[in-house]
Amino acid sequence: MKSNSVKLKMYPAKNGDAFLISANVPEPINILIDGGYASTYNKYISSDLKELALKGCSLNLVVATHIDADHILGLIEFFKSNGCSTKSKIIPVLNVIHNSVRSLNSLRADLIRNDDLELLKEINHQGYPISENKTEEEISARQGSSLAALLLAGKYNWNFSDGSQSINCDSFPIIKLNSNASLKLLGPSIERLNELRKWWLKELQRIGIIGGVTEDIIFDDAFEFLCAKNLFNRNYTKKEKDVISQVSGSSTNFLKDVYSPDLSITNSSSVAFIAEIGSTMLLFLGDAWSEDIEIKIKELKTNTNKLLFQAIKISHHGSLHNTSTSLLELIDATSYFISSNGNHHDHPDIEVLKEIVDRTSKFTRRLYFSYPTPASTFMKNYKSKSGACFTVHETANNWIDLTSEIL
Numbered sequence: 001m002k003s004n005s006v007k008l009k010m011y012p013a014k015n016g017d018a019f020l021i022s023a024n025v026p027e028p029i030n031i032l033i034d035g036g037y038a039s040t041y042n043k044y045i046s047s048d049l050k051e052l053a054l055k056g057c058s059l060n061l062v063v064a065t066h067i068d069a070d071h072i073l074g075l076i077e078f079f080k081s082n083g084c085s086t087k088s089k090i091i092p093v094l095n096v097i098h099n100s101v102r103s104l105n106s107l108r109a110d111l112i113r114n115d116d117l118e119l120l121k122e123i124n125h126q127g128y129p130i131s132e133n134k135t136e137e138e139i140s141a142r143q144g145s146s147l148a149a150l151l152l153a154g155k156y157n158w159n160f161s162d163g164s165q166s167i168n169c170d171s172f173p174i175i176k177l178n179s180n181a182s183l184k185l186l187g188p189s190i191e192r193l194n195e196l197r198k199w200w201l202k203e204l205q206r207i208g209i210i211g212g213v214t215e216d217i218i219f220d221d222a223f224e225f226l227c228a229k230n231l232f233n234r235n236y237t238k239k240e241k242d243v244i245s246q247v248s249g250s251s252t253n254f255l256k257d258v259y260s261p262d263l264s265i266t267n268s269s270s271v272a273f274i275a276e277i278g279s280t281m282l283l284f285l286g287d288a289w290s291e292d293i294e295i296k297i298k299e300l301k302t303n304t305n306k307l308l309f310q311a312i313k314i315s316h317h318g319s320l321h322n323t324s325t326s327l328l329e330l331i332d333a334t335s336y337f338i339s340s341n342g343n344h345h346d347h348p349d350i351e352v353l354k355e356i357v358d359r360t361s362k363f364t365r366r367l368y369f370s371y372p373t374p375a376s377t378f379m380k381n382y383k384s385k386s387g388a389c390f391t392v393h394e395t396a397n398n399w400i401d402l403t404s405e406i407l
Helices: 038-054 069-082 114-126 136-142 147-153 190-206 217-232 238-247 290-300 350-358 374-380
Strands: 005-010 019-024 028-033 061-063 174-178 181-187 272-277 280-284 307-313 331-338 365-369 390-393
Touching: 005 280, 019 038, 019 272, 019 280, 028 038, 028 174, 038 069, 069 147, 069 217, 114 217, 147 217, 181 290, 190 217, 272 290, 350 365, 350 374, 365 374, 374 390
Parallel strands: 028 061, 280 307, 307 331, 331 365, 365 390
Antiparallel strands: 005 019, 019 028, 174 181, 181 272, 272 280
């Protein structure tokens, strides 16, 4: 890799997310953001990490944006393979960001009630929910240890400590990786993490667990599995169902008319950030709520112009519940990354993509899709309402050099 270059790879993660940033600015920086499914790691990510290790590189940071099977199962597979942090089998990992229950809760040493223990064991036996990925590999990956349990057992530098503190934009507004690379955290806030914790405690009570939360790792497992099920089993309101029905395969609606905010507490806990690597700025939004990101972007803006990035990873696979017109009035980029095969809630939504390219622009926008989808096919034949230039790139799973992007 040439000096001062920043490359980004979007992996084919089915309906999930998995990204790798690799840069020399001039020191090496490598950041893995989510891991898709177990098959994503085994088929694609593993070989890249081994190649980096052969060059003497480490992963400066691994980010689990939030607890959802399509983001986290590949990371679980990686840390299972990598073993202990002091004797890495694949690649050394310097830091891991992951908010689990021990990051959100003051745990105490105590005995677990027998009745509670049996209920917790049943939750953990079921593991992560799986939708389309019912292969033996994925079923195996969704059961057993949580990511938290693997980080704890492997003694990884977890949330820049032992995992007992949360990573949030209030306590950690800026995370310095080296002299030329840092993250500006946009989310989650302490408020959002507290809401997630309260929801989880109520969920424990709902299923009959009445004792306190102890430091036993079984609670870390139950936290991750129950949060993932909350996302998987999310019940949409009638209004949201009507909106989804209206826009499914539609090309006539505008985002301002159909947008409705995401209500998932788990998505609101997504780690979202601006990566500043040398002179390159990348915006990674996980599955974050649009309204939360708008607040943080407005705090950063110093003029009336949009904040410009070399790349933006669109929130929640291009869902119309996570990208609003008001957010897009604040940000822009030469490259947009949309990670989804379209098999889950028909992501991405055409209205989001049209809104991106309909805005006036002096530069050509590039839309990168991890898979061909009905929405990407539509965009190949779409003409921007403003006349702005854009290109569509399907199956964009190779390295993309972002250094030369001109804003």
